[in-house]
Amino acid sequence: MKLAWIDYLLLALYFGFVLGIGWIVRRRVSTSEDFLTSGRSVPVWITSLAFIAANLGAQEVIGMCASGAKYGIMTAHFYWVGAVPAMLFVGIFMMPFYYGSRARSVPEYLKLRFDEKTRGLNAITFAVMTVFSSGISMYALGILFQLVLGWNFTNSVLLSAAIVLVYTLLGGLTSAIYNEVLQFFLIVLGFAPLAILSAYRAGGWSGIVSRLPENVTHTWRYLGNANANPMGVEAFALIAGLGFTLSFGYWCTNFLVVQRAMAADSMSAARRTPLVAAFPKMFLPFVVILPGIAALALSKMNVGYTLPSDNYNLVLTTLMAKFYPSGMLGIGLTALMASFMSGMAGNVSAFNTVWTYDIYQSYIRPNAPDAHYLWMGRIATVAGVALSILTAYVATAFNNIMDILQLVFSLVNAPLFATFLLGMFSKRTTGNGAFTGLLTGTIGGTLLLSLTVAEGKGGWIAQMYTFRSSMAQNFWIAMFAFALCFVVTYVVSLTSPPKPVSELHNLVYGVTDIPKDKEAVWYKRPAPLAIIVAVVLVILNILFW
């Protein structure tokens, strides 16, 4: 890929604006809560776009395009079975407890609902996970830029990390969220033309369908049998594993995304955040997955496009090189950089909050003046970025370890979702139950991962079972970890006394006032929004049946 000076100009302008936004919102920071939780003051259109942008990191964008080329339109299940139903669930059913509890983070909710040890377990797992994830995606981006543009790994990693550091340090979570909105628009406007151009060149959707095998252009039709579709899964594993366990686990319990909704300026806005976000989210497959499918079709057309089938992660950039002239290429590259930054800033701004409130304030130094925690929040921001960079370098040397970590991380939210379900909807669940369940579920899942193998991954201890694909492995083990945590939590809870009901107000269903918002106009009420999303979602699934 060859860049002209104009492409660098566009990229530089973007860097300038990102830093400028940080500079403008820095004035809003005077307390630790301003810095770490935005002081609950952000309007709903901003929180909802940040809600999806924080998840739309570079790995997501590159990975979705790669999966589009590998698995076809079935990849859209990650959105239409996975993310969107989960977003409806978190908005309607879970946000009243998150926001109503006045907790500042997901671990802090666990402390209020259960006890100190459950919070500690979740806080430490989460902190480690965010730092490693952000480092791994930094590594992936550095490698990609090196491969495609010939940029020096160290320079591109350090430069992008430095910019994220400066703007999150200046304006804290508000700055991260505001920039995520800018980044969201850039990602959409930067990649949508690629989807349009590549699909158009491949003859539109009908042209794509005519050139590809049937099981690549249908979402549901070939799900009856795991052998009939490229993903190697059947409908049950997809719905229960990907949909219910993994996606609900991710979108409902991962502080990285929940934090965005918790920054909203009212309970109603917090509940509407994931619901409003579901609208653009439903259509993102047409921006990030469609180019991958079009690439697969183009590769069979003899027009001079070859699929990089030894490394699918290059599908997106090879398409950009073929369809974008200098100018638009700069925008596409900026969009890629923007997706990386939104993902990284999301990780860093979630990490610093959990570290400051749930680890430092809880275990290391309680009862300090607020200014001290504001200072600690800033230190944690710097440390988060530094540790990410370190991880990126470790990844260059120990690639296999990072692969293993990613496999384990992909399971962490599955048992946690069981903990939340039992905690939010049953007064009987106790701290001992939650802690034991979470620990057993996580360890049990990891153990199963090390006993089974799929596409050469997993099975570090023994290879007792081989899954048809790594997707199948991921989905089934997530279901196992969820079920294990659920059962253990339930059983252990029965052996220990529950918290008195007076301590569970605003934390558990049945003793929490769920706002009705009856007087608000319909589009400001959660239920009508959720119904519209559900209807459109069903239509999309039928269209691509």
Place this chain on the structure above:
Amino acid sequence: MDDLRVPIGLIFTLFGVILLIAAFAAGYRAELTDVNVNLYGGIAMLVFGSVMLWLARRAS
């Protein structure tokens, strides 16, 4: 000035103008398409940026 629509509007207007200049002044071409990508991309960004600026102006 704290309205986020202002910086978003500004950057996309700017991007739009730069792409339009590139569309007319430089003969950048992509390998696999005859469409003048910079022209249409530039128009789209200019429109989006202007709408954002207009919305921000209306609100203040």
